[in-house]
């Protein structure tokens with residue numbers, strides 16, 4: 001079963017008399033443990049598509065099935081639950097709570113999942129350790145570098161063990177070296193079996209992905225598997 | 241997810257947000273502090289006045305009737321009452337002879353004079369002239385000495401009993417007994433001092449501010465016998481017999497005054513009850529007006545909170561978007577902001593309450609007041625309700641925000 005299946009999705013914004021087709025007609029299927037980069041010129045609908053996939057937004061028309069369930073039939077609470085437990089979001093601007101330290105930022109999704117304080121702390125610490133920030137857990141965002149902030153944001157996305165990680169230009173605000181480091185992290189997650197979809201403008205970032213989807217004017221321009229799925233030597237986690 | 245978990249976590253988040261903006265939080269709180277302080281103080285003051293009045297009025301005794309030329313209340317024409325015959329001592333003598341029901345009755349005639357002892361003087365003191373029976377129509381207790389005797393009364397001796405406040409002013413050291421004071425230009429010997437009886441609310445009618453002397457002395461020195469109209473104080477044997485005693489008194493008075501069956505009474509029988517009703521209607525209005533005005537202060541405070549909460553929601557649009565993106569439900573966001581405004585109000589309310597308690601201790605020096613438990617509970621409830629109501633509209637806007645639009649917000 002596809003983890004994500006969208007058919008003839010359209011998203012149309014009505015600005016006065018003018019119609020803006022952010023997405024015109026997009027169909028896609030994504031499987032577990034895929035590693036997808038979405039590319040395309042500015043305004044081509046990448047973010048709109050990501051928001052749709054992340055259940056933040058609903059399509060004007062078309063069908064979206066998330067793990068076999070029709071999203072457009074879900075209530076607000078169901079959607080919140082999916083966002084909380086099945087999806088991990090990473091944003092270009094990190095979107096951390098400025099006044100809270102790294103630990104609290106990472107704990108946040110667990111609060112909404114109703115997990116007790118003790119377990120929250122343990123899981124958040126582990127997620128931060130997984131992204132290499134075990135010695136920064138009490139730092140506030142303004143006491144961290146851009147790369148470290150994005151790592152906190154990734155830890156926050158990971159902490160609920162979501163089925164899919166959505167990252168909209170995760171390296172867009174970082175220099176290329178830091179960007180590469182972040183991509184290293186995504187590669188690792190992919191190797192561990194996570195499903196990753198990311199939006200990027202940079203070819204060298206997209207090269208990390210296994211599949212590249214190019215959008216133009218709200219339509220899929222191309223959709224190619226660009227390299228073989230990477231199978232780690234140590235353990236074959238990615239297979240299952 | 242269970243309710244208490246959400247409350248607890250919501251409260252933590254709310255407190256975090258409030259701490260992040262200390263100055264603003266405190267300024268917003270100030271509105272509620274002022275509102276709650278004034279509401280609590282107002283209720284406390286009203287209670288204080290009320291208590292004082294009840295105490296004062298009970299000094300008058302609920303079982304005492306006052307037969308008088310003038311009615312205290314009611315719609316009898318003043319000029320009609322003025323033209324009535326005076327009540328004189330003979331009326332009293334006949335009344336006393338005929339009335340079977342009263343426990344005691346006494347004539348009362350008042351005058352106003354300045355009292356002097358050495359350097360101390362008290363101006364405009366009400367002199368209550370009566371007979372030895374007077375004390376039985378009251379609940380007076382004595383700090384020093386005694387009331388004047390029947391003999392002293394009939395002989396119109398120059399003796400006087402002082403109310404506690406008068407005694408305090410003339411004899412700050414409390415050594416009034418057997419001293420000779422000057423009432424007007426005449427010497428009187430102090431034979432007794434009353435315990436504190438009434439309350440300030442009755443003003444110069446408070447027994448504490450009066451002195452008591454034989455009615456004959458009043459006639460002798462201060463008032464021409466033909467001028468004053470006396471009052472007859474009549475005490476019933478028990479509160480249950482007040483009505484019967486009143487009926488009897490009316491009958492006897494009509495007989496004494498020689499009224500025909502078809503003429504109306506040319507006298508009035510006054511009762512504490514009338515005073516009470518009158519007072520209640522006046523105080524009712526003051527109460528409503530006072531609570532309305534102070535309630536207005538609270539309302540302004542609540543609007544301040546609502547305003548700040550709207551600003552806060554606007555400012556944190558992006559944060560709200562993020563929270564929604566990572567799984568906060570509408571209801572969770574709604575709860576979070578309502579908790580925030582409730583926390584401001586509750587805390588402000590507690591501070592206001594504390595302030596009111598301290599202020600009432602100061603006021604207590606002039607007007608006996610104390611903050612009541614019910615006022616405390618009501619104040620806390622009101623602040624909580626204010627918080628929820630003021631927070632609801634802003635919280636609702638936050639809850640119904642579209643996550644994508646919210647995240648885009650700059």
Ligand SMILES: Nc1ncnc2c1ncn2[C@@H]1O[C@H](COP(=O)(O)OP(=O)(O)OP(=O)(O)O)[C@@H](O)[C@H]1O
Pocket residue numbers: 013014015020021022040041042043044045046047048049
């Ligand atoms: N809320 C909105 N109201 C109106 N038009 C919108 C709205 N959101 C997006 N659009 C339009 O939809 C189109 C697609 O926007 P989208 O943000 O998906 O582009 P993108 O591919 O992410 O661009 P970029 O690379 O610059 O981030 C744009 O033309 C944009 O103007």
Ligand SMILES: [Mg+2]
Pocket residue numbers: 046047048168
């Ligand atoms: Mg975009």
